[in-house]
Amino acid sequence: MRRSVPSLEELNQFRQHVATLRETKASRRAEFVSIKRQIILCMEELDHTPDTSFERDVVCEDEDAFCLSLENIATLQKLLRQLEMQKLQNEAVCEALRTQIRELWDRLQIPEEEREAVATIMSGSKAKVRKALQLEVDRLEERKMQNLKKLIEATRVELAQHWDQCFYSQEQRQAFAPFHAEEYTENLLQLHDAEIVRLRNYYEAHRELFEDVRKWEESWRLFLEFERKASDPNRFTNRGGNLLKEEKQRAKLQKTLPKLEEELKAQIELWEQEHSKTFLVNGQKFMEYVAEQWEMRRLERERDRQERQLKYKKQTETEMLCGSAQTPRKRRGMAPKTQSKAHK
Numbered sequence: 001m002r003r004s005v006p007s008l009e010e011l012n013q014f015r016q017h018v019a020t021l022r023e024t025k026a027s028r029r030a031e032f033v034s035i036k037r038q039i040i041l042c043m044e045e046l047d048h049t050p051d052t053s054f055e056r057d058v059v060c061e062d063e064d065a066f067c068l069s070l071e072n073i074a075t076l077q078k079l080l081r082q083l084e085m086q087k088l089q090n091e092a093v094c095e096a097l098r099t100q101i102r103e104l105w106d107r108l109q110i111p112e113e114e115r116e117a118v119a120t121i122m123s124g125s126k127a128k129v130r131k132a133l134q135l136e137v138d139r140l141e142e143r144k145m146q147n148l149k150k151l152i153e154a155t156r157v158e159l160a161q162h163w164d165q166c167f168y169s170q171e172q173r174q175a176f177a178p179f180h181a182e183e184y185t186e187n188l189l190q191l192h193d194a195e196i197v198r199l200r201n202y203y204e205a206h207r208e209l210f211e212d213v214r215k216w217e218e219s220w221r222l223f224l225e226f227e228r229k230a231s232d233p234n235r236f237t238n239r240g241g242n243l244l245k246e247e248k249q250r251a252k253l254q255k256t257l258p259k260l261e262e263e264l265k266a267q268i269e270l271w272e273q274e275h276s277k278t279f280l281v282n283g284q285k286f287m288e289y290v291a292e293q294w295e296m297r298r299l300e301r302e303r304d305r306q307e308r309q310l311k312y313k314k315q316t317e318t319e320m321l322c323g324s325a326q327t328p329r330k331r332r333g334m335a336p337k338t339q340s341k342a343h344k
Contacts, residue, residue: 028068035076042083046090047127054079091125097133098122104140107151149184155192162199167213169283209267213281216260219253220293226250227297261290 006014043050054075101122105115121132144151156179163173173179178191203210226246268279268286281289 025068028073031073032068032076035073035080039076039080039083042080042087045087045126046083048083048086087125090127090130094125094130094133097130097137100137101133101140104137104144107154108140108143108147110140144189145186148186148189152184152189152192155189155196159192159196159199162196162203166199166203166210167281169280171283172280206271209264209271209279212260212264212267213286216257216264216290219257219260223250223253223257224297226253261287 042048101118104110118132118136121129121136123129159176159179160173176195178188178195181188226249229246230250265287271279279286284292
């Protein structure tokens with residue numbers, strides 16, 4: 001039987017095929033080495049021991065012994081993705097535990113030196129760090145249970161600050177009945193914590209609107225302060241040009257306040273359309289609240305004007321009475337005494 005001899009073209013094709021296979025092997029091996037290195041780092045981070053035959057083949061066996069098939073490379077990539085996902089989850093858990101620890105530190109008023117004692121676990125996300133963080137949370141939670149009354153009172157102070165921040169009226173504050181409970185329990189503390197979280201979320205969702213309302217309130221307070229100074233009779237003793245500066249600021253605020261109110265009115269109307277409810281400031285519609293402030297200012301100015309008029313009237317009457325009492329009266333039919341020459 002005759003044996004055919006490959007042609008030169010076939011030999012070239014064969015050489016090209018072998019070269020392609022070598023390139024593919026080198027490429028897959030480089031990918032395998034890179035993925036393997038990342039897998040080992042993730043396992044170390046997670047304190048994870050290889051628990052399947054494939055994981056052991058990847059980590060423990062000689063690199064040259066690993067089969068570089070497409071299926072194995074795909075499985076390798078899948079394993080890396082799983083480990084990276086676990087790592088991200090672990091990092092999120094560790095960060096949540098750290099946040100919880102910081103909140104408990106502040107709530108329990110833990111001194112700085114005690115906080116520094118656990119500083120080593122306040123970074124990183126290895127498995128041992130996560131365990132240490134959980135132990136610290138458990139320790140602080142137990143300590144929290146021993147200080148419930150003090151903690152609830154501190155939480156109520158924080159809650160009142162959030163109410164102020166969200167412009168809550170007295171009626172809205174009274175609606176939170178646990179605020180007035182006197183039986184200090186873990187459940188009561190949880191109710192306060194939940195209310196604080198709700199208010200935080202509410203404020204953050206509408207931060208821009210609340211900040212603009214706060215800006216108007218600050219401008220209004222400053223405007224009233226300048227008006228009070230302008231009506232102070234001792235203002236002319238002012239030195240250094242502050243009087244003129246304050247008058248300019250007052251005039252500027254008197255112009256900018258209505259503009260700010262119109263902007264807020266448009267924002268609030270849009271907000272009310274989006275949320276299908278009324279935006280309240282201290283239990284009132286904002287524009288009603290603004291109108292009430294202007295009306296109170298008008299009434300106050302009118303009252304001051306009337307008081308000044310009454311004071312001036314009384315002062316004038318007093319001066320007139322005193323002036324009349326001090327004027328000497330002339331006696332009727334009496335001529336002034338004179339010395340005559342005859343008498344002399």
